[in-house]
Amino acid sequence: MxxxxxxxxxxxxxxxxxxxxxxxxxxxxxxxxxxxxxxxxxxxxxxxxxxxxxxxxxxxxxxxxxxxxxxxxxxxxxxxxxxxxxxxxxxxxxxxxxxxxxxxxxxxxxxxxxxxxxxxxxxxxxxxxxxxxxxxxxxxxxxxxxxxxxxxxxxxxxxxxxxxxxxxxxxxxxxxxxxxxxxxxxxxxxxxxxxxxxxxxxxxxxxxxxxxxxxxxxxxxxxxxxxxxxxxxxxxxxxxxxxxLGVTNLISPEASQQLLDDGRLHSLRPERVHLAELAAGVEPGTVAVAGTVAETVYAGAHTRYLVDTEMGLRIISEKQNTHTPRTEPSVRRGDRVSLRFQRDHATAVPDEAKVPVG
Missing domain, CATH: 3.40.50.300 (P-loop containing nucleotide triphosphate hydrolases)
Structure with missing residues (x-):
């Protein structure tokens, strides 16, 4: 509704x-x-x-x-x-x-x-x-x-x-x-x-x-x-x-059951998803999922990474280009990476039949 x-x-x-x-x-x-x-x-x-x-x-x-x-x-x-x-x-x-x-x-x-x-x-x-x-x-x-x-x-x-x-x-x-x-x-x-x-x-x-x-x-x-x-x-x-409204990662109830243990539809904005090395430690409250970079999209102020995860979910990560202009970005297509995001950055999307009116 x-x-x-x-x-x-x-x-x-x-x-x-x-x-x-x-x-x-x-x-x-x-x-x-x-x-x-x-x-x-x-x-x-x-x-x-x-x-x-x-x-x-x-x-x-x-x-x-x-x-x-x-x-x-x-x-x-x-x-x-x-x-x-x-x-x-x-x-x-x-x-x-x-x-x-x-x-x-x-x-x-x-x-x-x-x-x-x-x-x-x-x-x-x-x-x-x-x-x-x-x-x-x-x-x-x-x-x-x-x-x-x-x-x-x-x-x-x-x-x-x-x-x-x-x-x-x-x-x-x-x-x-x-x-x-x-x-x-x-x-x-x-x-x-x-x-x-x-x-x-x-x-x-x-x-x-x-x-x-x-x-x-x-x-x-x-x-x-x-x-x-x-x-x-x-x-x-x-x-x-x-x-x-903009670009988002819609995490299905099935995928969120594995990632977040709640089985609900979630919206996760790309700017809230960060790339890390596979061996890097994971802080409390952080969700980590391994994947392979399928594509990189350079857009001037930011670069967008499309990552195919091992669980079959494609997740988009967006990074501001704060590096020195003459420095090439370190992440390339085909690289193995770990996607990281804070658990509370994944916003649950209400069941449409239960959205309040008024």
Whole structure:
């Protein structure tokens, strides 16, 4: 059974979803979903393609109507309300900037539609551009900006209307890795400055962990787990969450019976597994298992070792590359090694039928 967010007083939550479901013909995209998102929270919906996260975002925005259930914004029922009748705004992956308008005109667009007078509009636009540190590009066109700059302009255009909730549909997806990581930090800083509730959709696990106050992990139209980044990474409540959030070693009940004497499913993160010589002593509380290095994967900051154990289990170990740059790593493919980890570093994954709701 999936773990939903705890029920709270819907009048205090920024967004409350109650029993939300969505059907597209015979396809069930979202199943009986309950979420409470608090004011000022950076809340991420994380999951693979087709897991239902974008459909949920579109229902909150009003672009899709739920088949069942209720959507409340700050206690008000907006389930059947049109998008323009909701105090929310959306930033899309393609930014949707008007190519024929200047940057300041793009940012001012929502104010123009609302009939805000020219002097006030100018003040608000200048403030919004300074907030995203792009006041110097006000007179340019979108085609003259980089991808990261266009992303910030789309954000400024959405924030200038001061929505109570800002919805972000994979807004960093089109950026390269270095720029994406830079924008993650900037996005979190901007959210803290403005204090608006952000609901962020992504399939990028690292991005969700970096940005979020809480993460909801989606799978098959349902939420598998909701919690802080640390909670969902360190204490996965289902095998899916353990496997989807980063890299992990899932130790089957049969294998854990041999290694840990408890016969339960466990998640063991590679960074907690260390390599040692076969003859090295084993400290109390440490589990040791012999194996052969099947593959080494160099990834710059760390090296990953895939080790086939004598008990037929493949275990991944990850080591930070702290050695001198010109020094070759000492462990190679085919080497016999001993894998070591602390017994309490293997986190038991609860029986999914027994995971509590509420």
């Amino acid at each position: 999936a773990q939903h967010s705890p029920m709270t007083d819907t009048s205090t939550a920024a967004v409350s979803l109650r029993g939300i479901g969505k059907q597209f013909g015979d396809l069930t995209a979202v199943k009986d979903l309950d979420i409470d998102i608090q004011p000022g929270e950076f809340f991420s919906m994380l999951g693979p393609s087709g897991s239902g996260k974008t459909t949920v975002l579109r229902m909150i925005a009003g672009f899709e109507e739920p088949t069942s259930g209720q959507i409340l914004l700050h206690g008000a029922d907006v389930t059947r309300a049109a998008p323009f009748d909701r105090e929310v705004n959306t930033v899309f992956q393609d930014y949707a900037l008007f190519p024929h308008l200047s940057i300041s005109e793009n940012v001012a667009y929502g104010l123009t539609v609302r009939g805000i007078d020219r002097a006030q509009k100018r003040r608000l636009v200048d403030a919004a551009l300074e907030q995203v540190r792009l006041g110097h590009v006000a007179g340019r066109r979108p085609s003259q900006l980089s991808g990261g700059q266009r992303q910030r302009i789309a954000l400024a255009r959405a924030l200038i209307l001061r929505p109570k909730v800002l919805l972000l549909d994979e807004p960093l997806g089109a950026l390269d890795k270095q720029l994406r990581e830079q924008m993650q930090i900037e996005l979190k800083q901007i959210q803290r400055e403005v204090g608006i509730t952000f609901i962020f959709v992504t399939h990028d696990q690292e991005e969700a962990l970096t940005l979020s106050d809480r993460v909801a992990v989606f799978n098959g139209g349902k939420i598998e787990q909701v919690g802080s980044p640390r909670e969902v990474y360190e204490f996965p409540q289902t095998a899916f969450v353990a496997g989807f």
